[in-house]
Amino acid sequence: MAAPRTPLPLVLLLVSAALLAAAPLSPAAETGAAAFDVRRHLSTVTRYDVARGSNSVSSAPSMSDECRVIHLNLVARHGTRAPTKKRIKELDRLAVRLKALIDEAKQGPESDSLKKIPSWMKGWESPWKGRVKGGELVSEGEEELYNLAIRVKERFQGLFDEEYHPDVYSIRATQVPRASASAVAFGLGLLSGKGKLGPVKNRAFSVLSESRASDICLRFFDSCETYKEKKGA
Template sequence: MKATYFLANFLITSLSIMVGLSLSKLARPAIPAIAHHFGTKGRYEEVNPHLLDDILFVNKSLVAPPSPDCRAIHMVSVIRHGTRYPTTKNVKKIARLFELVVSHASGSASWLNDIKTWKMWYTEDMDGRLVEKGRDDHRHLAMRLAQSFPTLISEDHLRANRIEFITSSKHRCVDSVKAFQEGLHRLWDVQDMDYKHYVDDSLMRFFDHCERFVESVEKNKTALKEVERFKSSAEMDAVRRKISSRLQIPYSQFTPGNLAFYISGQFV
């Protein structure tokens, strides 16, 4: 699975400026308990639960220099895009799964009624675009990084163009890098500067331009043989049978190549 990123390249001069932040105590977000079972990448809140109580929390002991004589002179951050909608391909798969359950599932369980009365609100035009949570991911990350590395990430360096932002052309990455800069602008109340970034797919999506990767991985049907083994494994077969039993839908409707991955996390 390919991930897309943007790059923040932080350069330092001889200046040493400490930035004081007023940490905001935000209300704990209403996140369903089942949320951590989904998604291919861990949320920042999963890695650092303190962020649920204080979204700008920083454990300064983790970013302290190894010696009092050390000082930060350069920083490169490779940052994945924020939380996004499913891609068009996956929206179509979710829609087919939903229609299958609505049309064929039977039983009196309350959870089944909840599923059948749920409104399928994903639309194909969402196509992996950033959601507001994804923008917040990067606004808040920018503020936390500024607190963690105040000599590298400062208003003076931002205004002097010593902080460079590079992104791929993917809309979710461009929107993420804009949100990151928005976080810095909000932090320092910068109102007289526009956002600035560079698009460089040869760097940020190098795999699209790597002939060896394209030929030996993307066009190679054996490159994902472990995935194929998993789809035909006894474990996957057990999941399909359990789902079939719980929804009372024929086992044959759940093939390992289409719906099983999307439904197993919800009904196992």
């Protein structure tokens, strides 16, 4: 009887636009009390590079020398994006409100409160003023997912030696543009050096998406009524 075949390594990347926490793969250990980092308090989800330096993320458990990794499932959030149209409008309204408050303070009697106004507030305008579109993946977000793929390869050395095939390296993303762009950035890092395209020997690879109406895995928050009911409770 023939010996059983060794299972092929399977890599499944699910890039979702859902608000999934970005768990780093190799956080740097910090000594002493962590200094306050304002970047960890500016959005609903901390950026990849900022989260990697946090000591609040536990490292992966050690693995026995008798074991080897043959399969990897990875669910990752998209990288850093530009503000959405809704946020751009909010920033424009914030600029108008700040200007009104400063003008009001200037018209009153001179006081210490006027002197305490930070200089950056005077004449501040949103960096995205005039933009009518938003939400796209920015260059920092591309680098985050590319570097995430590099760290994955470093941690699971030997798992990606198998020749590329879309059934082996299954990469999926939602139909949200920033999510599919993040999947492409991840794939470029994961498969760099495995092709013949350009000086860095890139290769083409597939990224699959389902329609928003039928995507019950990555967009469960849209299709699962039980989730909606519990979230709204």
